[in-house]
Amino acid sequence: MHLIEELAALRNPMPARGTVTPEDCYDDACEQVQEQRKEDAFALEAASDGLQTDPLLLTLDDLRAQRERVDAAVRVLLAYGREFHGGRPYGLEELGRRAGYSTSGVRTAYGxxxxxxxxxxxxxxxxxxRKDTARSGR
Incomplete structure (x- = not known):
């Protein structure tokens, strides 16, 4: 397997038997993953060639950027839940549990x-x- 195809396979793993519901859709799910692998490989090869960058490093850069976007979205939702939602804010404990933060982590996650x-x-x-302005944003 070529490096770019391997990277596409790692980013788009095949579903394990028994994880697709209903079970008779398993073959369709595998076909979708194969198609996504082809699209990812094509895009990665084009980006890698165009930028003259190692495909693995380019993939890592892309995943880091995705993680940063997700982290930013979580911070915005925490701000919404604590500062904008209804007459009473969501509790720190529940938001923390759902977002993967400690109670004090929710308090300081957004600003x-x-x-x-x-x-x-x-x-x-x-x-x-806002009572607590310890964090002025990122």
Missing amino acids: EEEIRQVAEQLGRQANRP
Whole structure:
């Protein structure tokens, strides 16, 4: 297998038998993964050639960027849950458990930057003034 095909296979693993419901859709799921592998390999080869960058390093850069986008989205949702949701904010413990943070981690995960972003996207201000401004955003 060629390096780029191997990277595409690692990014798009085949489903294990018994993990696709209903079971008679297993072959279709495998076909979809094969198609995604081909698309990823094509895109990775084009990017690698165009940027003259090692495909593995390019893949790692891409995954890091995805992780950073997901982390930013989680921070925005935590700000929403604590500062904008209804008359009463979500509890720190529940948000922490769902987001993979400690209770104190939720408190410091977002700051003024994320609050401003939520306010801008929703077109309204937070429900209550922010008491803790220890973190001024990222």
